[in-house]
Amino acid sequence: MKYIIANFKMNATEELINHFLNNLISFDEQKLTIGLAPGDLYLKTFVDLSQTKKVKLYAQNPSAYSKGPYTGQISCLQLLDSNIKNTLVGHSEIRIDCSQSIIDQKTKICMDLLDQVIICIGEPLDVYEQKKSLSFVLSQLANVINYKGLKKIIIAYEPIWAIGTNLTLDLKHINHMIEGIKTYLYNCTGLNIPILYGGSVNANNIKELCTQKLIDGFLIGNASLDVNNFNQIINACK
Template identity: 35%
Template sequence: MSTRLPLVVANWKLNGDRDLLTNMVERLDTLNAEQVEAVICPPFVYLSEDTASIQKGAQNIASQESGAFTGEISGRMLRDVGCYYVIVGHSERRALFGETDDIVAEKVKATLSAGLIPIICVGETDEERENGETLTVITRQVKAVLDVLPSFSDSIVFAYEPVWAIGTGKTASCEQAEDVHNEIRQILAGYNHELANTTRILYGGSVNPGNSKELFGSDNIDGGLIGGASLDVDSFMTICENAVA
């Protein structure tokens, strides 16, 4: 049995407000932090809000520390408002904002340099999946990050999010998800066995209260990166409870 503490992350994307944040924190604060870790990643403007014992994460980070980069937010700024995690390389950032593997790797380094923990997103498109390229894509994306890390530590998280399952209602089967998660762990083991044993690998892609318990029951799935279902307090709370170790 894995000793990795389950992690469930709410990615609100361009959604949510102060009331939702307040209500979510009140409910999540009742969870046993020794059994499951819950994190909220709201839009930037709400990151300075008090979230009690619930960790906050940012949805993006600049690869630069400072300078003439209008609209960007640095790791130092995120840490200054109490952030602990940063989502890096989400498929929407890759597809809509042109973030390449190299850019994602630079943002991971910036996150670690700021003393924050990156949640590194990887995943294949529907076309890549149909062409049998899933493991090729995942391997490329994972190695692009690992190859530039100055040292190995347990201060990184990976999230497998098949692009074809994000916001579509489609979900990878437990077998499909576990196969990819196992592959990611094998890639990690190729670099460092301790890294492979300690790194949490999350699943994302239309996770909901109905399918989360079965998904989280897989050996190599250590929690979830939750999109739409994280905008409903009851739904997200149930998902977190389904991840309890």
């Protein structure tokens, strides 16, 4: 199974989401899971259409709390009330304003209550340049391995320095990181947890990335906003 997840971040409109879902090419559900994180405002609106199109909907940033006086936040219980059962957690753009402790709280409650949790990890440029990338991202998973619901998780490795850039892919580094993450998780949990890659994945580099057997799928940002580009990515992964 390969996973191809579109993260619209804060770029969505109803028109864009409708166009995206209605123009996706067909795919084999037994081989591909296609997901969309459209922005939490639009999740309930597109539950029915996404199910018709066989696309999983994902929240982008659930609260670390199940309920209470947390103005502007959305809890996992509220997501479930809207029939949303999957989420991203810990994206680097969220981590700017959240401590690792809060990310861990979010992750734990999501793993307790939801069906699938994509945990985003990644290192900044200075850590990469110091060749400390693997130890850095494993520290982001140090508490996760002790939580219940480990079969629900997918890891998305996104080097922060590669997100939203046109930097040349370092396939050797990507493979080193994904192999290290897989080995760590297997040694700690006994599970083969899927690892996605994110970081300027697009229609131009997807074929090269698909040759890397350790990668279980992709978390795609800007390139997912154009459904034609996204369809090219799906085709490359078939």
